[in-house]
Amino acid sequence: MTKICFKEHDGTEHVVDAKDGESVMRIAIENGVPGLQAECGGNLSCSTCHGYLEQKFYDLLPKPDENEEMLLDGTIDPEPTSRLTCQIIVTPELDGMVVRWPESQY
Ligand code: FES
Numbered sequence: 001m002t003k004i005c006f007k008e009h010d011g012t013e014h015v016v017d018a019k020d021g022e023s024v025m026r027i028a029i030e031n032g033v034p035g036l037q038a039e040c041g042g043n044l045s046c047s048t049c050h051g052y053l054e055q056k057f058y059d060l061l062p063k064p065d066e067n068e069e070m071l072l073d074g075t076i077d078p079e080p081t082s083r084l085t086c087q088i089i090v091t092p093e094l095d096g097m098v099v100r101w102p103e104s105q106y
Contacts, residue, residue: 002090006033006051007100018090024099025049025086035101042086047071048105049085050078057097061088077102 001017006028008014016031018024025038028049037048044067053061058081064072065087072082085099 002092002095004090004094005096005098006035007098008035009101009103018094020090020092022090023086024051024088024090024094025084027090028085028099035105036085037105038086040086044068044071044084044087047075047084050075050082050105051085051099051101052079053081053083054098055081057094058083060093075102076104076106 002020003015004018004024004027006014014033016027018027023042025036025042028036029038039048040046064083068084068087071084072078075082
């Protein structure tokens with residue numbers, strides 16, 4: 001099972017088992033992880049599932065598409081490794097990935 005660590009802005013960590021094929025956002029919601037809202041349910045229209053990845057895992061993933069880039073530009077505090085977690089599908093290669101949440105999703 002792929003393990004993903006979600007890190008709140010205050011450093012609190014939540015390590016969860018992630019089912020392959022699910023979105024990272026869905027895994028966080030299903031496990032009651034605080035720090036995201038995911039208001040649009042993964043339809044790429046809200047950006048409240050914004051998280052920061054480690055460079056290593058960011059580089060493993062396909063690049064964000066134009067719509068995701070546009071939404072990321074509108075987040076409060078984007079970083080070079082920012083992603084919308086509803087657009088990341090869990091695969092075994094993501095085992096050990098840490099996703100940090102921003103201080104605020106708004
Ligand atoms: Fe809305 Fe990801 S949940 S963009």
